[in-house]
Amino acid sequence: MTEINGTLLAQEIKKEIAEEVLKITNEGKRPPHLAAVLIGEDPASQVYVRNKVKSCEEVGFQSTLIRRDAAISEEELLGIVDDLNRNSEIDGFIVQLPLPRHINEDRVTLAIKPEKDVDGFHPVNFGRMAQGLPCYLPATPCGIIEMMKRYNISAEGKEVVVIGRSNIVGTPIALLLSQKSNPGNGTVTICHSRTQNLREHTLKADILIAAIGRANFVTADMVKEGVVVIDVGINRVDAPETKRGYKLAGDVDFAGVAPKASFITPVPGGVGPMTVVSLLLNTLKANRKEIYP
Ligand code: GUN
Numbered sequence: 001m002t003e004i005n006g007t008l009l010a011q012e013i014k015k016e017i018a019e020e021v022l023k024i025t026n027e028g029k030r031p032p033h034l035a036a037v038l039i040g041e042d043p044a045s046q047v048y049v050r051n052k053v054k055s056c057e058e059v060g061f062q063s064t065l066i067r068r069d070a071a072i073s074e075e076e077l078l079g080i081v082d083d084l085n086r087n088s089e090i091d092g093f094i095v096q097l098p099l100p101r102h103i104n105e106d107r108v109t110l111a112i113k114p115e116k117d118v119d120g121f122h123p124v125n126f127g128r129m130a131q132g133l134p135c136y137l138p139a140t141p142c143g144i145i146e147m148m149k150r151y152n153i154s155a156e157g158k159e160v161v162v163i164g165r166s167n168i169v170g171t172p173i174a175l176l177l178s179q180k181s182n183p184g185n186g187t188v189t190i191c192h193s194r195t196q197n198l199r200e201h202t203l204k205a206d207i208l209i210a211a212i213g214r215a216n217f218v219t220a221d222m223v224k225e226g227v228v229v230i231d232v233g234i235n236r237v238d239a240p241e242t243k244r245g246y247k248l249a250g251d252v253d254f255a256g257v258a259p260k261a262s263f264i265t266p267v268p269g270g271v272g273p274m275t276v277v278s279l280l281l282n283t284l285k286a287n288r289k290e291i292y293p
Contacts, residue, residue, distance in 0.1 A: 001258055001259065001261050001262065001263070001264065002151070002262065002263045002264075003258070003263075003264060003265075003266055004147060004151060004263055004264065004265045004266075004270055005269065006143075006147065006265060006266075006269055006270040006271055006272060006273045006274050007269045007273045009146075009147060009150055009273070009274065009277075010273035010274055010276065010277045013146070013277045013280075013281075014055065014058055014059050014277060014280070017059045017277075017280050017281065017284060018058070018059040018060055020284060021059055021060040021061065021284075022060070024287070025060070030062070030089070031060055031061055031062055031287075032061045032062070032091050032092075032283045032284050032286070032287035033061065033062040033063070033064070033089060033090050033091050033283075033287070034052070034056050034061055034062070034063050034064075034090075034091065034092055034093065034094075034118065034279070034280075034283045035063070035064040035065075035066060035084055035087075035090045035092075035093035035094075036049050036052055036053060036063070036064070036065050036066070036093065036094050036096060037066045037068075037077070037080060037081075037084075037093065037094070037095040037096065038065065038066070038067050038068075038096050039067075039068050039069075039070060039072055039077065039095075039096070039099055039100060039103070040068075040069070040070030040099075040100055041070065042098065045096045045097075045098070048096065049065065049096050051276055052094070052276055052279060053065055055276045055277075055279075055280060056280070056283075059280055061280065061283060064090065066080060068080070070100045071100075072100075072103075073102075074102070074103045074104060074107065074108075077095075077099075077103060077108060078107070078108065078111050081095065081108060081111045081112055082111070084112075084116065085111075085112070085113040085116060090116070091116070091118075091283055091286035091287040092116045092117070092118030092136075092282060092283045092286040092287075093112070093116055093118070094118060094119045094279070095108055095109075095112070109121050109122060110122065110123070114292070115286070115291075115292040116286065117136055118136055118279060118282035118283050118286055119136070119138060119139065119279070119282075120135065120136035120137050120138040120139070120142070120282065121138065121167075121168065125137075126167070126172070129172060129175065129176070130175055132179055132180075132181065134290070134291045135291060136282045136285070136286075136291060137172070137176075137278065137282070138168045138169070138172055138278075139168075139275040139276070139278040139279050139282075140168065140169045140173070140211075140232055140271060140275050140278070141168075141169065141172040141173040141176055142274075142275075142278035142281065142282070143271055143274030143275045143277065143278045144173055144209070144230055144232075144271060144274070145173075145176060145183060146274060146277070146278070146281075147230075147265070147271070147274055148183040149182065149183060151263060153183060153207070153228055153263060154182070154183055155177045155183045155184055155185060155186030155207055156183075156184070156185040156186065157185065157186070157187070158186050158187070158206035158207055159186070159187055159189070159204050159205055159206045159207070160174075160177050160178075160186035160187065160188045160189070160205065160206070160207045160208075160209070161188075161189045161191060161201050161202055161204065161205035161207070161208050161209070162174045162177075162188065162189070162190050162191065162209045162211065163191045163192070163198070163202070163208070163209070163210050163211060163212050163217075163218070163251070164190075164191075164192065164209075164210070164211030164212050164213070164232070165190050165192045166211065169211040169232055170190060170192070170209075170211045171190070173209055173211075174188045174190045177207075186207065189201055189204075189205075198222070199221070199222050202218065202222040202223060203222065203223065203224055204224075205223065205224070205227055206226075206227065206228065207227070207228045207230070208223060208227055208228070208229050208230070209230045209232065210229070210230070210231050210232060210233060210250070210251035210252050211232035211233070211251065212233060212251045213233060213235065213251065214233070214235065214251060215233065215235035215237050215249040215250070215251070216249055216250075216251070216252070216253040217233075217251045217252070217253075218231075218251055218252040218253060218257060219253045219256055219257070220253065220256035220257050220259075220260060223257055223260055223261070224260070225260050226260075226261070226262045227257075227260060227261050227262065228261065228262055228263045228264075229252055229257055229261045229263070229264040229265065230265050230270075230271065231250035231251055231252040231254070231264070231265050231266075231267050231270055231271065232250075232251065232271050233249070233250040233251030233252070233267060234248055234250070234267060234268075234272060235248065235249045235250070235251070236248065236249075237249045248267055248268050249267060250265075250266070250267030250270070252264070252267075254266060254267070
């Protein structure tokens, strides 16, 4: 069994990005610039955004954090998006989700110019992805693909089972791994909350991707020997013995499943660190105008 080290891989890729940034600045150009919009005080969102800004600094990107109170109106937020769309000093930006309930997330996502949508959430980028055209991939699928490439995990001819059908993880990773690409060419099944006999499906999986959002949902009796397990879950579970009072758990019961797996990602330290790297890779592409010349 190989435990995939997402933390180490992310460090390696950040080093590569930092070298690319040096090349850009040595040519006398400005470094890539990412802006993040954070609305309100959601604790998890604050941690994620802080992490994104910190990662920008590590690789030599410029970053701008725009923070506003949760009471901001939708019109005001759309005004900020419009300014960022027009600002030629900013290569790409993200609006951290979830947004306060009075704001329509779809309206905000649609207002972001696809050229600057480094989250890959805009339907133009999703559509381009679905057709195998150059696009910004959403962070989690992009991180999984990069991880598979670097660990030489091929999906070709394999049974791939994805649990979860969200627009930002389950559906895109299922599409990508079924496409004629590397790592693709898999035979992909998407399972979800209405799937009957889930275990019958997961037992067939050569590659199992868990993106359900329920701690320790996938247990040893649901997988076969030699399975590759990619755990996308980040769930908080009570842990009174810890300082924070909680710890992070994936969607997979790691202790039970790992002995049967050929490769498995831990939580934390698996897919998570790779998602921030994906955002950096997209911002680098935006700076070079690689996707939209
Ligand atoms: N909330 C949770 N994950 C993400 C992400 O990747 N991007 C944005 N904008 N919000 C999120």
